[in-house]
Amino acid sequence: MPIQIKTLDQLKVMRRAGLVVAQMHQVIRDEIKVGMRTDALDVIAAAVIKRAGATSNFLNYHGFPAVICISINDEIVHGIPGSRIINDGDLVSIDCGAIIEGWHGDAAFSIGVGTVSAQDQRLMDICEESMWRGIAAGENGAKLTDIGSAIEQYTNSQGTFGILREYGGHGIGTEMHQEPHVLNFGKAGQGPEITPGLVLAIEPMITSGSERTKVLSDDWTVVSVDGSRGAHFEHSYAICPDGKAFVLTAVDGGRAQLGRLGVEISELLR
Ligand code: MG
Ligand code: MG
Numbered sequence: 001m002p003i004q005i006k007t008l009d010q011l012k013v014m015r016r017a018g019l020v021v022a023q024m025h026q027v028i029r030d031e032i033k034v035g036m037r038t039d040a041l042d043v044i045a046a047a048v049i050k051r052a053g054a055t056s057n058f059l060n061y062h063g064f065p066a067v068i069c070i071s072i073n074d075e076i077v078h079g080i081p082g083s084r085i086i087n088d089g090d091l092v093s094i095d096c097g098a099i100i101e102g103w104h105g106d107a108a109f110s111i112g113v114g115t116v117s118a119q120d121q122r123l124m125d126i127c128e129e130s131m132w133r134g135i136a137a138g139e140n141g142a143k144l145t146d147i148g149s150a151i152e153q154y155t156n157s158q159g160t161f162g163i164l165r166e167y168g169g170h171g172i173g174t175e176m177h178q179e180p181h182v183l184n185f186g187k188a189g190q191g192p193e194i195t196p197g198l199v200l201a202i203e204p205m206i207t208s209g210s211e212r213t214k215v216l217s218d219d220w221t222v223v224s225v226d227g228s229r230g231a232h233f234e235h236s237y238a239i240c241p242d243g244k245a246f247v248l249t250a251v252d253g254g255r256a257q258l259g260r261l262g263v264e265i266s267e268l269l270r
Pocket of ligand 2: 095096097106107108203234
């Protein structure tokens, strides 16, 4: 499949989908508590989707049974909500998405619940910052692998972490997962050029130990082989027709975080 280039009108619909995802994130951040079952958060997220007149792109995706992925501690991504109770000190990663008029949004975050260890907080902070560095590197006219290179360089500059190899970011539009695949590591200056109309989901996944993972017998949950904890952050961002970036799944379009990194966001989707 060729890379799907979106018009401004299509990006406007994707922005609406992105704001539904942002709202799901906000509600989950507000509601997540020690002692809660993980499937209670799925119910809350489903209510946001319904209220917004959107549909879920996670539910029934290759048979996935819920509207969010929830992954705890050594689980890094693709965990299934269920009867598991969230404990004090858990590092919880939430990934979810929404569809509006056929256009998809997709974003993820990690959060410490209750008493968060300094080591976990640092793991999350580095993962999140690497995502912003990746988006900032993926500006109009850059090459695709500039993104993964920025993510890897920043992460490695902060210490020893495992950057997952088997999973990465992706194009997004009329399907949740489109070309191109976006690695979270590698050499800069390669791959297709980043141009207006491109929309990418950037999603670094790192652990405090090894990058090696395995999939549990539920056929979904990805855990670290060495038991180390994982973090996962994701945003979907567009290059607008004016050549400027806009983060579709961030309430402020990425203004604060990208501005800090010297990247001016587009005004076309505001
Ligand atoms: Mg994604
Ligand atoms: Mg996602």
